[in-house]
Amino acid sequence: MGIALEGSDAESVVRLDGAIDIASAAELKARLLEALSSGTGVRVSLEGARYLDATAVQLLWAAGRQARRSGVPFQLSGQLPDPLWAALADAGLQLFAIPVNAV
């Protein structure tokens, strides 16, 4: 489980691994702010995420909105596991609705 920020000249990648919930929300916020201030496009990799709770979703949402307002490319990559995808969809938290910029 963890949140990692990897940077290159072209893109900052926030990599989510395992369960991302209220216990890691503060860290996720810090990494997202860091990525958004890097001056590059931001990609959040969901490849390793096994669980996202409401705190994670709202952070991703806030980050996407900030990116759009400031014209920074922002995208989500990787597929969530089916049960997680279904649970989020059941709660109306489809990640596709995050207000991202076209990459």
Added chain:
Amino acid sequence: MSNLKSADQFKLSFREEAREILVDLEAALLELNENRADDELVGRVFRALHTIKGSGAMFGFEVLAAFTHNLETAFDEVRNGRLQVTPELVDLTLSAMDQIRAMLEEREGAGEPVACAGILARVRSLAGIGSASQSAQTGLGSPPQAAGGPIRQWAIHFAPGPEFLLNGSNPLLLIAELRQLGGLAVKASMDAIPPLDELDPERCYIAWDMVLAGAADRDAIRDVFIFVEDSCELRIEPIAGTEEPRPEPGPASADAVAIAMEEPRTSAGGRRTYDKPDNASSLRVPAARLDQFVDLVGELVTVQARLAELSARRDDPEVAGVAEEIERLTSALRETSMNIRMLPIRSTFEKFRRLVHDLARDLGKDVELTMEGAETELDKTVIDQLGDPLMHLIRNSMDHGIEPPQVRLERGKRANAKIHLSARHSGASVLITVCDDGGGIDAEAVRRRAIEKGLLAVNAQLSEAETFALLFQPGFSTAKQITDVSGRGVGMDVVRQRVESLRGTIEVASKPGLGTSVTLRLPLTMAIIEGLLVSVEDACFVLPMASTLECVELSTRDIEQANGKHVAPIRGEVVPYIRLREHFGLRTPRPELEQIMVVESGEGRFGFVVDRVLGNCQTVIKSLGRYYRHVQAVSGATILGDGRVALILDPDRLVQDAVRVRTRNQAARASPQASPPQPHGAVRQPEGKAVRS
């Protein structure tokens, strides 16, 4: 995450809630057994089971949740008219409740397949549910049952409050549970999410608007949110025009969702409504924290007494003003803190419905339990310790007091016997009575048994009350045979010990053939009392204010007029008195003018003669410890403002002690062979473990 409660705390919280739900469930089941066609009761049982199931799953009690699911399904069948309520179903559900209780406590063996299988098999057979494995697999994630009731649509607005996530609640799980009640359309609102840098990562800013279509009523929907309703905004409103039955309970239509989302949430009167229960403003506080609070108030009371003492010595009006203000505030705080600890005795009383139901079945007796004064409030400490004594009294009553139906009929009684539990306030005490209409106590048999056991001399003369008091001696039983229920002579001893530890007394009244009544007289509070400080010689004593009626002077002339008898005429009544100086063996001469503190005791009005009355005081009761546990006339000690220790007297026991000594001395004078007269002069315990009536 220092703010986060640990998983254990959430489990603890769930257990507490679930225990309360189980108490209500038990009461509802027993009522349902009497009124089997009562739909309201069926609904109550169903909702309780549903809540335990849903919340159990949420807090990690998956086995419990799966087990309860089967019961819930059975009662859903009852709700829908496909299954009848029978004594068998009620007994089965009661047994299942015991399993649930064991699972909650995570007792060894609880929830194991063998323990649950028998119950589940019978439940499934009654309700016509599928196999065990099917049930286990579909238990929690099963689709909504085909509903038999009218299909309605509900608009639900759910907005978690700032503390919602910190309390360990998960909105996603609640929504998933809601989905089990029918077709659900969900729209999450992200409007309140602040800019990322201002966002508190531990707070939930998302709110949900949902439309639920199904047979669920408002209570069933509210039950989903039962553990979080204090930390969220919740509105549940029917969508107009959906009261009529609908063919399919499938997902809500897009139109309905759109309408529900756009329509303002107003009640019929146009006013915005918040669907919070009446008790939303109440708060659950751990008992230990409350005890700590009361302890601190106790310390404050002691410090306030020191301040009052200091102020009296300084003779400074400014200090006196502050001291008086502090005294007023401390008194109010003491009163408030004591009130916080007061709980109605109902929950303790209600537990005995099940006991009476089960015992009546096992003993082949027909017994009805009635209650009175269940709203009477007592200190939490007292309530917590009352369960065992009352249980033993009821078991004893059921086993030995109440006759088998045939015997009752032969004696011209109704076959249906009664046990009546009552509670009422009486001054600073509360009286709890267990009364039955059974055969009564055979005083002669008690006497014979006491002589056999060597507890009583063959020629001993005992009053009826003293005879009945023998029943509470350790190991005493008149039962001809020991049963599972009682007869080992342990129960009544437990009653006596527990009641004594609460500074209470036991009174027994019995009429042969008509029944028995056992009354426990218990103090209202266990921590701080309002007292009157009195002195005898250099010693200070505290008398509880609540049992003190008045204070009058006792002059040498009054004493002479009484011809040496310890009585004084007060308001036209001759009141006997005890001179504490003599009673406690203080040898110094008494002053010219003494004071009689008149108290209301179990034996009637009685006076305690003291040298001086020093004034009223708030008294923090400190235990005297085990060494003094047999000193019955003293209920504790307190520390005075000047650091001295004052003993707190128990007027009832002091009077009983004095009466007993006086009776014994009179008997000794009448019969020189008997034990020599005992002098007044010490706080004594006549026989180590004496029994009071």
